[in-house]
Amino acid sequence: MTGTAPGTAPGRPPEPAAVRRYVTGLADAVREAVLAAQHRAGSRLVRGHSPGGDAQFGLDEVAEAAVWKYVVGHDLPVAVYSEDRGLQYHGTDPAHLLVVDPIDGTRPAVAGLESATVSVAVARMSQRPRIADVEHALLMELRTGAYLYGDLATPGIVAHGYDHPVPALTATTDLTRMFWSLEFNGHPARLMTEAHGHLIDLSANTGGVFVFNSATWSISRLLTGQLDAYVDIGNRLLRDDPALLPEFERVGNGRVLHLFPYDIAAAVFLAERAGAVITDGYGQPLGDTVLTDLSITNQRSCVAAATPELHRALLSAVRWKK
Numbered sequence: 001m002t003g004t005a006p007g008t009a010p011g012r013p014p015e016p017a018a019v020r021r022y023v024t025g026l027a028d029a030v031r032e033a034v035l036a037a038q039h040r041a042g043s044r045l046v047r048g049h050s051p052g053g054d055a056q057f058g059l060d061e062v063a064e065a066a067v068w069k070y071v072v073g074h075d076l077p078v079a080v081y082s083e084d085r086g087l088q089y090h091g092t093d094p095a096h097l098l099v100v101d102p103i104d105g106t107r108p109a110v111a112g113l114e115s116a117t118v119s120v121a122v123a124r125m126s127q128r129p130r131i132a133d134v135e136h137a138l139l140m141e142l143r144t145g146a147y148l149y150g151d152l153a154t155p156g157i158v159a160h161g162y163d164h165p166v167p168a169l170t171a172t173t174d175l176t177r178m179f180w181s182l183e184f185n186g187h188p189a190r191l192m193t194e195a196h197g198h199l200i201d202l203s204a205n206t207g208g209v210f211v212f213n214s215a216t217w218s219i220s221r222l223l224t225g226q227l228d229a230y231v232d233i234g235n236r237l238l239r240d241d242p243a244l245l246p247e248f249e250r251v252g253n254g255r256v257l258h259l260f261p262y263d264i265a266a267a268v269f270l271a272e273r274a275g276a277v278i279t280d281g282y283g284q285p286l287g288d289t290v291l292t293d294l295s296i297t298n299q300r301s302c303v304a305a306a307t308p309e310l311h312r313a314l315l316s317a318v319r320w321k322k
Contacts, residue, residue: 014076016153019096019122019136026070027118027140027147030102033066034059034109034142059110060084063102063118071098079125081292083262097123099134099291101262103142105214107185114143115212117220121265123291132287137266139220148220150273157223157273167274168225173309175199175317179208180229181218186257187234188247195233195319215259219267219304223274228306233318234258235301236281241321258299261291271304277311278304281318 014022037059064084071080077091082100098120103109105116122136123129140147146161159166172178180203184192193200200209210227212218221227235258238244248256268286271278280286281301290298305311 014095016136016151020138020149020151022074022076023098023120023122023136023138024140024147024149026067026098026100027120027138028145029070030063030066030118031140031142031145034063034103037062038109038112057106057110060103060106067100067102081262083260087292094125096135097125097129097291099123099262099265101216104216104263105142105212107213108217109142114141115214115217116142117214117216118142119216119262119266121262121269121291123265129291130287131261131265131268131289131291132285133291134265134269137269139216139266139270141217141220148223148270150270155273157270159223162224164225166225167223167276169222169275169306170225170228171307172228173307173313175310175313176202177207178203178228178310179210180227180231181210181212181221182230183213183215183232183234184211185213186248186252186255187232188244188251191237191244191247192234195237195321196231196317198319199314199317215263215302216267219264219271219276219278219302222271222276222304222306225306229310229314230302230304231314231318232259232302233281233320235299237301237321238296239301244321256296256299258296259302260294260299261289264289264300264302265291276304276306277308278302279311281315281320283311283315 067082071090077094079089079094079097081087101119103116104119109116118140120138121134123133136151138149148157148159150157218230238248268278289300303314
């Protein structure tokens with residue numbers, strides 16, 4: 001833990017426009033560092049594991065260092081919770097907590113693919129901040145620099161760098177026609193195909209099925225109109241049947257790797273403000289997710305869809321374990 005922990009009288013928060021400049025500047029700094037290091041030797045090497053248990057690649061180290069360099073280079077007192085470094089403090093009595101996933105989609109990033117983002121959510125500092133407390137959110141594409149931004153002071157979301165108006169949610173309601181993505185990292189393939197393999201068969205030809213290895217990229221594609229839905233059901237399967245724990249630990253190198261708060265904090269805020277439907281696998285809101293807790297009980301599932309009809313159809317069609 002670096003710096004001074006927050007007291008009971010946080011400093012005066014900056015204006016929304018200042019926070020937007022700050023978080024876009026942060027994402028730009030991370031993007032610049034990552035693009036410069038993307039093809040260096042060592043970017044694909046696994047250097048260790050994050051506090052949550054996910055593999056930490058060389059490129060992750062570059063991105064995490066860029067976050068902290070930016071933070072300490074500015075006078076704004078903030079607390080920062082990032083994927084690999086956990087909770088750090090810069091300055092005294094910060095008014096805000098930054099929840100940062102410097103590269104959501106490290107594997108696509110080290111492969112030179114486009115499905116990776118910088119994710120930043122900003123919440124008012126408190127003893128137990130939740131996704132419901134997020135006040136600003138940004139998702140910036142690593143490849144292009146295009147971004148989606150939203151805050152409580154401005155209706156809807158702001159999109160920058162896209163060649164068409166965004167948000168542009170589709171009107172898809174039919175499971176056979178949906179373009180959707182799903183998650184396999186840390187999820188036993190057998191359990192996944194048992195639960196929604198029939199949906200893959202149903203939509204792979206008349207729609208489209210994708211695995212992007214990035215929750216934020218997948219959810220943001222709903223907002224750009226490229227996808228109709230995103231599904232990550234592993235956490236509900238485990239909650240429904242705790243006896244599955246050894247299987248999830250087996251594919252997670254001894255850990256459970258479901259959606260962590262930093263994976264979805266910014267994406268949930270932006271998706272809700274854009275009009276998408278986004279819940280956990282039980283159809284419940286994700287707002288109670290604690291932003292600084294990586295425990296199994298605080299990990300989440302996610303079902304997101306462009307329309308309420310498609311969201312209901314997905315929840316009903318998945319073969320949940322009883």
